Amino acid sequence: MMIGEWLDVGPVDQIAPGSARTLPVQGGEEIAIFRTINNAFHALVNKCPHKQGPLSQGIIHGGAVTCPLHNWNISLTTGEAQGDDKGCVPVVPLKVDAGRIYLLREAVIGPGGKPVAKAA
Amino acid sequence: MNAPMSFESQGQEGVTRERLVVIGNGMAGCRAVEEILGRDADRFDIAIFGAEPRVNYNRIMLSPVLAGEKTFDEIVINSAQWYEENGIELISGDPVVEIDRKTQTVIAESGRVEPYDRLLIATGSDPFIIPVPGKDLPGVITFRDLDDVDKMLAAAERGGPNGEAGRAVVIGGGLLGLEAAHGLTLRGMKVTVVHLMPTLMERQLDEAAGWLLKEELERRGQTILTGADTAELYEEGGHVAGVRLKDGRDIPADIVVMAVGIRPATGLAKSAGLEVERGIMVDDHMVTSDPAIMAVGECVQHRGLCYGLVAPLWEMCRALADYATGEPSGYEGSVTSTKLKVSGIDVFSAGDFSGGDAAEDIVMRDASRGIYKRVVVKDNRLVGAVLYGDTADGNWYFDLLKKGEDIADIREALIFGQAFASGGALADPNAAVAALSDDAEICGCNGVSKAKVVATINAGAHSLDAVRSQCKASASCGSCTGLVESLLALTLGGEVEAGPTTLCKCTSFTHGDVRRLIIEKELKAIPQVMQELHWTTPDGCATCRPALNYYLLCAWPGEYEDDQKSRFVNERMHANIQKDGTYSVVPRMWGGLTNPQELRAIADAAEKYGARTVKVTGGQRIDLFGIRKEDLPAIWADLNAAGMVSGHAYGKALRTVKTCVGSEWCRFGTQDSTGLGVKIERMTWGSWMPHKFKIAVSGCPRNCAEATIKDFGVVCVDSGYELHVAGNGGIKVRATDLLCKVETEEEALQICAAFIQFYREDAYYLERTAPWVERVGLDYVKSALFDDPESVRKLAARFRFSQQHSQDDPWARRASGEAAELHQHLAEVRPFQLENA
Structure with a gap:
C-alpha cells in the first residue's frame, strides 16, 4: 500500500493570519500549526522548551511566537528560543500546495505508524 | 471561418515540414511560436487555434483598456498581417474540443479535424468562480478577456436605474480585482471591493503595505471590505442585484465582477489522458507525458509550481523553442517579482518576505511621503523585498536577490537604495549627516534645521528626548x-544620554508619545500607527501589539475594531491559561453576591467539565480549574443559562468589586456597601483597562472588604463615602491615597467612572494604578479631576460612552458559536497501528 509522503491536514483558510490551530496526535505530541500575519505557515510541537506552555496560544509576530506562559520567544522556522533564552522545540516540516496544508508524514507518524515528534 | 488548408505543405527544399498545431492564441501560444520562428522559420508548418474571435493581444493590458488609457488596437501584439507573413494559419473563434492522441488529430467545435506532428497546448487559465448561489446570474462577469471588458464598459455606460452612477462590486482584492475596481472607478462607477482576507493583495504584499494600499484606495473613493466572505449573489428581475456577505451585510450592485483568482485550464489535456495535477505536468523542455505534445504558460505545472505572471511565461517559451528546434536548453523554474501600479500606486514585491527569524527585517517608513520599504536579509543575502510608494530600487533588489550576492558591505545602507548604498562615504550615516549644511532641514514636520538641532544639543539637550522636547x-x-x-x-561624542524607555524595541517612541500621537494624528489602526510612527519591524512584537490594541480601543471606542491577534491568550480565550495549558473559568458574582441557583449551576458545571480544583478567590467569587479549551464554549453556555456572565478574571480589565455586608446585616455598617458595590460593578464591568483593576466597598472604617489596597476603594462612613485610589496588595503593597469624600452614592459612582476613565486615558499599558499615581503624582490626578468643575462629568460621560460598546458578554458570543475555531483542533491524527509491526 502506498502512503503519501505528506499528510493533508486541511485548507489554509482554516487558520486566520496571525493565529494558530492545534493537531493532537494519538500517542504522540500535539502539533501547533501557525499562520503568520504575512501568511507564512509553520508547524512546531505545541510545547515551549521552557515549561511546556502551549505555543499555539501565543502572540505571533514576524516569524516568531511568544509563549503565553512566560513570554519566551520561539522561532517558527527553527523552533529555537530567541534572545538570551536557550532551548529548542521540534519543527514539523510543512508545505502548502494548492491551498492545502501538508505535514511531513514521517515527522508526525513514524514509518511503523508510531508518532515520532517528541518535545525536547 | 477560415478554409482548411493542406497539412503537407512543402518546405523550401521540398522536404515535408512537421505540422505544429497550437491550441491557444494567447500570449504564451503566440510567444512560443515567435520564439520558434526566430530560431528556425522554416521548420514547422503552423496552425493556431484561438477560442476568441480575434488576433492575439496583450492580456495584461486589459486593465488600461478598461481604464480608458488604451484602445484595443494598441494592445494587439500580432496583427493579421503577422500570421499571414509567417504563413501561420489562424483558426479563431473555433475552440478545440478534443485531442485524439492515437490519430494525432485535434477536433474543433465546428467539427473540423486537424492533424498534427507536434501539438502545443497553451490554453492558459480560467477565472475561478466561487461556488455561491447566484454565480450564474446575468450581470456576474469575470475579468479575463476583451468580452469581459466590453461587458463592464457597457454597465458603466448604462449607470444606475435612475441615471445615477452604476454600482459595481468586485469580489477579490488581489491584483486582478483591484485593477478591475480601478478601471470601473475611472469609468464612473461606484465600486466596492469585497476581499476574503484581512489585507489586500496578501500574496504580493505584507500587512503593512496592504494596509497602505487599502487606505489610499479608500481615499480615492472605493469602498474596500476586507475579511468579507461572500454568502450569495442575490437577484432582482432575473439580474444580479447585489452581494450578500456571511455576516449579513448586503451590498447592492448593478454588476458583480468575480476576480478571486485563476486556475490552469487543463480540461482538454485531462480528457486526452495527459498527466495533470494542478496544471498540465511538463518537464524542463515543456514536454508533457506524451512526447508529441508540449504545453506552455499558465496551464502548466513545472517542478510543482504553476505561474500566473508574465515573466516566467517568456522563460518557458524560450526553453520550449530551444527544444523544438533541436537545441534543448531546459527551463529551471522562475523566481518571480511583482512590480506594478495599482490605481497609479507603485508597489513591488519579490522573494520571500514572510519573515522567519533566521531572516532579519530592515524597514524604512516615510509617513509624509506614503512610503514603506522592507527588505528581508538572511545569512547576508537578500531574500525578499516589499516596496510601497517608491519602487525605483525594485529591480536592483530583485537583481541582488536572484544573484544571491553577499550584501554584508552595503547592509547599513541597503534600505536607502542603490544610489545611497553604492555611494561610498555616504554609507556611513554619521558621515552623511556631518556632510549636511547647517540650514539643511532635519525635521520636516516641525521645520527644524541642522543648525537649530546642534544648537539645542550644545545648550544642554543631551538625549533624544531632550532634543524632542526643546526644539521639537x-x-x-x-x-x-x-x-x-x-x-x-x-x-x-560618547556623552549621549540614554532616553526614557521606549514602548518596545520596534519604536523610538515612549508609551506617552504613542498615546499622544494616536490622538493628535487620529491614528485608527495598528498598521497605521506602525507606518505613521515609523516602526522598525513589519508587524510589531508581543509587547507593542497588545499595547497598541488597547490604546486604539481606548482612543476610539465604538469605532476601532478590536484586533484579536494582538490580544494575549487569556483575553482571546476569555479564560485564564494555567501551567498545563488548561484554563480556569470564573463567572461574575456581582458585588460578591450569589444564590443557590448560581451555586447549583457552578457545581453542575464543575462536575460536567471535570474541574479538578474549585477555589474561592480573593475577589469573592468561584474559580473552576482544569477546563479544556474545547469545553469552554459549552461551560459558558451552561453558566449563561443560569444567568451568569464572564467575570473577566483573565483580562486587563475591571475584575471584581469586593464588598462587605454593610448596613443590611452588620451592626457596625454605616451604608449599604453591598448594594453600592453591585451598582459599581454593573457600571464598570466589561471595561478594558491598561492593567487589571480591582474595586472594593467597605461598609465602615473597619474596612472588612480591604478597600484601601484596591485600585479604587470606597470606605463608607456615617456622613458619606471616602473614595480612595491607587492601592495595591501585590508584590509591593501600597495603601490607597484618599482622593476625596462625597455625600451620596451618585457622586461616588460618578467619581469612580471619572477616575477610571482618566486612568484608562493616561496610564501606560500594563501600568497598575499604584505605579501610575507614583509616577504622575496624586496632585496631577486630583488636578485633572477637580480643577475644572466640568472634568468629572466629561470623563464619566466618556467612560459611559465607551461602556456602551464593551458591555456585552464575551462568553455568550462564544457560546453561540462565534470564533469556534479558537476552541477546536484543526484535525486529529490517529496513527494506523500495525499489529506486531
Missing part, C-alpha cells in the same frame, strides 16, 4: 530620529 525635532512622526541621533553622536 523628531517629536512628531519620528522619521528623522536616526538623523537626530547621528547629530547627538557627532556633537557630543
Whole structure:
C-alpha cells in the first residue's frame, strides 16, 4: 500500500493570519500549526522548551511566537528560543500546495505508524 | 471561418515540414511560436487555434483598456498581417474540443479535424468562480478577456436605474480585482471591493503595505471590505442585484465582477489522458507525458509550481523553442517579482518576505511621503523585498536577490537604495549627516534645521528626548530620529544620554508619545500607527501589539475594531491559561453576591467539565480549574443559562468589586456597601483597562472588604463615602491615597467612572494604578479631576460612552458559536497501528 509522503491536514483558510490551530496526535505530541500575519505557515510541537506552555496560544509576530506562559520567544522556522533564552522545540516540516496544508508524514507518524515528534 | 488548408505543405527544399498545431492564441501560444520562428522559420508548418474571435493581444493590458488609457488596437501584439507573413494559419473563434492522441488529430467545435506532428497546448487559465448561489446570474462577469471588458464598459455606460452612477462590486482584492475596481472607478462607477482576507493583495504584499494600499484606495473613493466572505449573489428581475456577505451585510450592485483568482485550464489535456495535477505536468523542455505534445504558460505545472505572471511565461517559451528546434536548453523554474501600479500606486514585491527569524527585517517608513520599504536579509543575502510608494530600487533588489550576492558591505545602507548604498562615504550615516549644511532641514514636520538641532544639543539637550522636547525635532512622526541621533553622536561624542524607555524595541517612541500621537494624528489602526510612527519591524512584537490594541480601543471606542491577534491568550480565550495549558473559568458574582441557583449551576458545571480544583478567590467569587479549551464554549453556555456572565478574571480589565455586608446585616455598617458595590460593578464591568483593576466597598472604617489596597476603594462612613485610589496588595503593597469624600452614592459612582476613565486615558499599558499615581503624582490626578468643575462629568460621560460598546458578554458570543475555531483542533491524527509491526 502506498502512503503519501505528506499528510493533508486541511485548507489554509482554516487558520486566520496571525493565529494558530492545534493537531493532537494519538500517542504522540500535539502539533501547533501557525499562520503568520504575512501568511507564512509553520508547524512546531505545541510545547515551549521552557515549561511546556502551549505555543499555539501565543502572540505571533514576524516569524516568531511568544509563549503565553512566560513570554519566551520561539522561532517558527527553527523552533529555537530567541534572545538570551536557550532551548529548542521540534519543527514539523510543512508545505502548502494548492491551498492545502501538508505535514511531513514521517515527522508526525513514524514509518511503523508510531508518532515520532517528541518535545525536547 | 477560415478554409482548411493542406497539412503537407512543402518546405523550401521540398522536404515535408512537421505540422505544429497550437491550441491557444494567447500570449504564451503566440510567444512560443515567435520564439520558434526566430530560431528556425522554416521548420514547422503552423496552425493556431484561438477560442476568441480575434488576433492575439496583450492580456495584461486589459486593465488600461478598461481604464480608458488604451484602445484595443494598441494592445494587439500580432496583427493579421503577422500570421499571414509567417504563413501561420489562424483558426479563431473555433475552440478545440478534443485531442485524439492515437490519430494525432485535434477536433474543433465546428467539427473540423486537424492533424498534427507536434501539438502545443497553451490554453492558459480560467477565472475561478466561487461556488455561491447566484454565480450564474446575468450581470456576474469575470475579468479575463476583451468580452469581459466590453461587458463592464457597457454597465458603466448604462449607470444606475435612475441615471445615477452604476454600482459595481468586485469580489477579490488581489491584483486582478483591484485593477478591475480601478478601471470601473475611472469609468464612473461606484465600486466596492469585497476581499476574503484581512489585507489586500496578501500574496504580493505584507500587512503593512496592504494596509497602505487599502487606505489610499479608500481615499480615492472605493469602498474596500476586507475579511468579507461572500454568502450569495442575490437577484432582482432575473439580474444580479447585489452581494450578500456571511455576516449579513448586503451590498447592492448593478454588476458583480468575480476576480478571486485563476486556475490552469487543463480540461482538454485531462480528457486526452495527459498527466495533470494542478496544471498540465511538463518537464524542463515543456514536454508533457506524451512526447508529441508540449504545453506552455499558465496551464502548466513545472517542478510543482504553476505561474500566473508574465515573466516566467517568456522563460518557458524560450526553453520550449530551444527544444523544438533541436537545441534543448531546459527551463529551471522562475523566481518571480511583482512590480506594478495599482490605481497609479507603485508597489513591488519579490522573494520571500514572510519573515522567519533566521531572516532579519530592515524597514524604512516615510509617513509624509506614503512610503514603506522592507527588505528581508538572511545569512547576508537578500531574500525578499516589499516596496510601497517608491519602487525605483525594485529591480536592483530583485537583481541582488536572484544573484544571491553577499550584501554584508552595503547592509547599513541597503534600505536607502542603490544610489545611497553604492555611494561610498555616504554609507556611513554619521558621515552623511556631518556632510549636511547647517540650514539643511532635519525635521520636516516641525521645520527644524541642522543648525537649530546642534544648537539645542550644545545648550544642554543631551538625549533624544531632550532634543524632542526643546526644539521639537523628531517629536512628531519620528522619521528623522536616526538623523537626530547621528547629530547627538557627532556633537557630543560618547556623552549621549540614554532616553526614557521606549514602548518596545520596534519604536523610538515612549508609551506617552504613542498615546499622544494616536490622538493628535487620529491614528485608527495598528498598521497605521506602525507606518505613521515609523516602526522598525513589519508587524510589531508581543509587547507593542497588545499595547497598541488597547490604546486604539481606548482612543476610539465604538469605532476601532478590536484586533484579536494582538490580544494575549487569556483575553482571546476569555479564560485564564494555567501551567498545563488548561484554563480556569470564573463567572461574575456581582458585588460578591450569589444564590443557590448560581451555586447549583457552578457545581453542575464543575462536575460536567471535570474541574479538578474549585477555589474561592480573593475577589469573592468561584474559580473552576482544569477546563479544556474545547469545553469552554459549552461551560459558558451552561453558566449563561443560569444567568451568569464572564467575570473577566483573565483580562486587563475591571475584575471584581469586593464588598462587605454593610448596613443590611452588620451592626457596625454605616451604608449599604453591598448594594453600592453591585451598582459599581454593573457600571464598570466589561471595561478594558491598561492593567487589571480591582474595586472594593467597605461598609465602615473597619474596612472588612480591604478597600484601601484596591485600585479604587470606597470606605463608607456615617456622613458619606471616602473614595480612595491607587492601592495595591501585590508584590509591593501600597495603601490607597484618599482622593476625596462625597455625600451620596451618585457622586461616588460618578467619581469612580471619572477616575477610571482618566486612568484608562493616561496610564501606560500594563501600568497598575499604584505605579501610575507614583509616577504622575496624586496632585496631577486630583488636578485633572477637580480643577475644572466640568472634568468629572466629561470623563464619566466618556467612560459611559465607551461602556456602551464593551458591555456585552464575551462568553455568550462564544457560546453561540462565534470564533469556534479558537476552541477546536484543526484535525486529529490517529496513527494506523500495525499489529506486531
